[in-house]
Amino acid sequence: MPETTTQTHRVSDELQISWAGITDRGRRRENNQDAYLAKFPLFVVADGMGGHAGGEIASQSTVARLEEMVDTGAVSSEALELALHNAVDDIHSHSESTDEGTGTTLTGAYLERDESGVWQWIVLNIGDSRVYLERDNSLVQVTTDHSVVQELIASGKISPEEADGHPYSNVITRAVGASELVPPDYVTVDLRDQDRLIICSDGLTKELTDYGILHFLRENDDPAAAVDAMVDAALENGGRDNVTMIVLRVSLTTEAVEGSSSTEDEIAE
Template sequence: MAETTTQTHRIDDDLQVVWAGATDQGRRRDTNQDAFLARFPLFVVADGMGGHAGGEIASTSTISRLDAVVAEGTVSTESIEKALELAVADIADHPDTTDEGTGTTLTGVFLDDGEGVPRWIVLNIGDSRVYLQRDDRLVQITTDHSVVQELIAAGKLSPEEAEGHPYSNVITRAVGASELAPPDYVAVELLAGDRFVICSDGLTKELTDYGILHFLRGNADPAEAVEAMLAAALKNGGRDNVTLIIVQVETHSGSTAVESGE
């Protein structure tokens, strides 16, 4: 894992976005098939899957295509979906893509001001997650595209039973060498004090939602929070690659709380 640093982008006269991200191979994997992009205004995590080098090909191809979108300065749902179509072609054409299960999850947020009022757009394909900390509560914004989530939604499985279910790693949607389903999107109001956690399931396998909130409460700086969560995930077993980005909205004073004008 490279040194984690906090980066900042000023949105307007009052607010700025501050973020940090990191990835680690974990303690039991031979390679790291996760990849991430943290480049304003787009912050995404991709968790690759597939035999041999398949997962790494899928995640890095997807992140590369999305990085190009940021470089062009046209981040939108349309440009993201066009990039994902190109990524699917890249994955299919790669000489080392031989496993039919090759693909990657993709989840994250981007800041959209297309309608004149900046707002976050959360996007998701697969079972990587986006959480939002607001008013000292942690809420999972994304819905997993997985077999166990479908069973939970159908009332056939409890969230507690899902954790140890034999199909817990089987996802129902991915970016890969097959027909692409578009991401799910959720719009979230831009508010000072909000903090997003964007992560692969290597984090959520090792930390509960309360554990994530605990480390957010104890670390105001995004880089320090990332490092604390990553260290805890590795200490708790590190059974998978672990990747996370923390993105937060602050006033220019550096506070994550909205300052009262009264």
């Protein structure tokens, strides 16, 4: 596997974003149906499903369409959803992705300015891959899974502790390509100095608890070191699925931190 490296993009004099991404087949899968894109300003993870090759085609087609969008310089919810519609057409037209249920999850974030010119993350999600925010030495799950067990948890029929062993724990209710496309859920996250976003497929969260993720973030400030440590731990814990993740770190100057202190933190609500 190529050495993981941290990449950095200076957005402005006040803001710098650093990141690293990695994907691994895991220890039990014959192929890797995950894919990811880490290309400023968009960072996403896709976890494919369906048939021997169908899931791989679905995730790679989706990432390819999103990369085309990034290359045009027009990253927005409207452009993203158009790219996803094109990805669905690609998936359905491919001879090896005709199995029922072929599709992919998609989760991640892109950076944009709000109407007042303040930078913010737009977190997006379809399926049960996840985005976490690490801030002030604590971890918060930003996305909400689109899954049967999450619906059962929300309705009070099972507890979060019962979800892992539930017979429907792998059944998702929304995906790109598996049915008529439903727009992603979007959550806005303000930027704070030293914030980190963790974007991951469920191959990571099957093997590491939230506390485990936070532990490795505390131990590894550098994004590349953090993703390597977490993927290694996931493999040591069984590696039952493909494992893919991106870690993003925000660096703000003092002036920018003071200027962002008045922005609303929707995650804390």
